[in-house]
Amino acid sequence: MNGYDYLIPKSFTEVWDLNKKFPGAGYIAGGTDLMVRIKQREIRPRALISLRSIPELSGIDIGDTIRLGAMTTITDLIQHPELGRILPVLIQAAKRLGGTQIRNVATLGGNLCNCSPCADTALPLLVLEARVVLKGPEGAREVPLSDFFVSPGESCLLPGEILTDILLDRPSVDTRSVFMKKGRVRMDLAIASFALLVEIKSSGPGCSKVRIAAGSVAPVPLRLKEVEQLLENTGISEEIFLNAQKMAEGIVSPITDIRSTEDYRRRIVGVYLKRALRKLIYTNGEWHKEK
Numbered sequence: 001m002n003g004y005d006y007l008i009p010k011s012f013t014e015v016w017d018l019n020k021k022f023p024g025a026g027y028i029a030g031g032t033d034l035m036v037r038i039k040q041r042e043i044r045p046r047a048l049i050s051l052r053s054i055p056e057l058s059g060i061d062i063g064d065t066i067r068l069g070a071m072t073t074i075t076d077l078i079q080h081p082e083l084g085r086i087l088p089v090l091i092q093a094a095k096r097l098g099g100t101q102i103r104n105v106a107t108l109g110g111n112l113c114n115c116s117p118c119a120d121t122a123l124p125l126l127v128l129e130a131r132v133v134l135k136g137p138e139g140a141r142e143v144p145l146s147d148f149f150v151s152p153g154e155s156c157l158l159p160g161e162i163l164t165d166i167l168l169d170r171p172s173v174d175t176r177s178v179f180m181k182k183g184r185v186r187m188d189l190a191i192a193s194f195a196l197l198v199e200i201k202s203s204g205p206g207c208s209k210v211r212i213a214a215g216s217v218a219p220v221p222l223r224l225k226e227v228e229q230l231l232e233n234t235g236i237s238e239e240i241f242l243n244a245q246k247m248a249e250g251i252v253s254p255i256t257d258i259r260s261t262e263d264y265r266r267r268i269v270g271v272y273l274k275r276a277l278r279k280l281i282y283t284n285g286e287w288h289k290e291k
């Protein structure tokens with residue numbers, strides 16, 4: 001491995017100065033993606049700027065808007081006393097990310113900025129319609145997470161920008177959600193993954209809101225907006241579920257690689273959608289009426 005400088009700024013101002021002094025330096029959060037790439041000689045950074053000692057990047061604030069600092073570790077999410085109740089779909093996904101040692105250092109910001117199509121936390125955050133705050137020397141901007149991912153390994157971050165916060169509106173009490181993941185073994189990157197969020201109509205059968213996301217089945221974590229529209233504000237039946245399943249299988253564009261085949265991935269998405277719909281809104285011919 002080539003040598004590199006390891007820099008530990010304590011403020012954003014220091015970060016911007018270091019970027020000028022060390023052109024081409026990269027950011028490191030938990031290092032669980034980055035160090036693998038350095039060891040495999042995929043990248044050879046001249047310097048790494050650690051984001052660990054910048055206080056503004058930490059912390060979880062719960063209000064009508066929920067703020068998750070980018071340096072929040074996956075374990076921090078899981079152990080938070082309120083998040084499991086408020087954002088169950090995020091915590092379900094967090095529990096499926098890697099093993100304990102990885103979750104203890106891997107950060108939420110790193111999972112998103114790595115821009116892998118299989119990033120586990122991306123799917124729940126997509127169905128929760130998260131926004132991300134991106135900060136550079138000239139100021140900060142807010143971007144919907146669905147616009148953040150550009151291609152595998154590439155986000156809309158400008159050179160030097162840092163993802164500082166993930167922002168979410170608190171879901172309504174009528175919201176139900178679920179995360180599903182298929183790996184070759186339980187602890188593995190996803191062959192395919194899936195998240196569904198529905199808001200049940202208070203007036204009768206049906207959903208006033210449906211949000212669907214799928215992972216490892218397109219170049220980026222994907223929202224299935226056409227399927228959402230098919231299912232929103234319509235009657236619900238096994239026939240509609242089947243149409244939605246077929247539509248979802250047609251929309252995704254998976255590839256065949258060492259983990260799985262294109263065809264199997266496509267089918268998993270369809271099957272997960274149908275299972276998730278049944279689980280959340282329609283069981284044995286009866287609507288879930290209880291909250």
Ligand SMILES: Cc1cc2nc3c(=O)[nH]c(=O)nc-3n(C[C@H](O)[C@H](O)[C@H](O)COP(=O)(O)OP(=O)(O)OC[C@H]3O[C@@H](n4cnc5c(N)ncnc54)[C@H](O)[C@@H]3O)c2cc1C
Pocket residue numbers: 026027028029030031032033034035036051070071096097098099102105106107108109110111112113114118119120121157161162163164187188189190
């Ligand atoms: C054994 C193993 C198992 C794994 N299992 C899973 C799994 O099941 N599911 C899954 O989704 N992932 C998995 N991963 C991948 C990895 O652990 C996660 O993607 C993790 O969340 C990355 O976070 P990090 O803090 O370690 O990121 P880092 O490795 O530090 O950074 C990743 C990239 O993001 C950039 N970056 C990080 N934070 C910021 C920021 N705030 N602003 C701007 N850029 C930033 C870095 O420059 C780097 O390019 C696994 C990894 C390993 C080694």
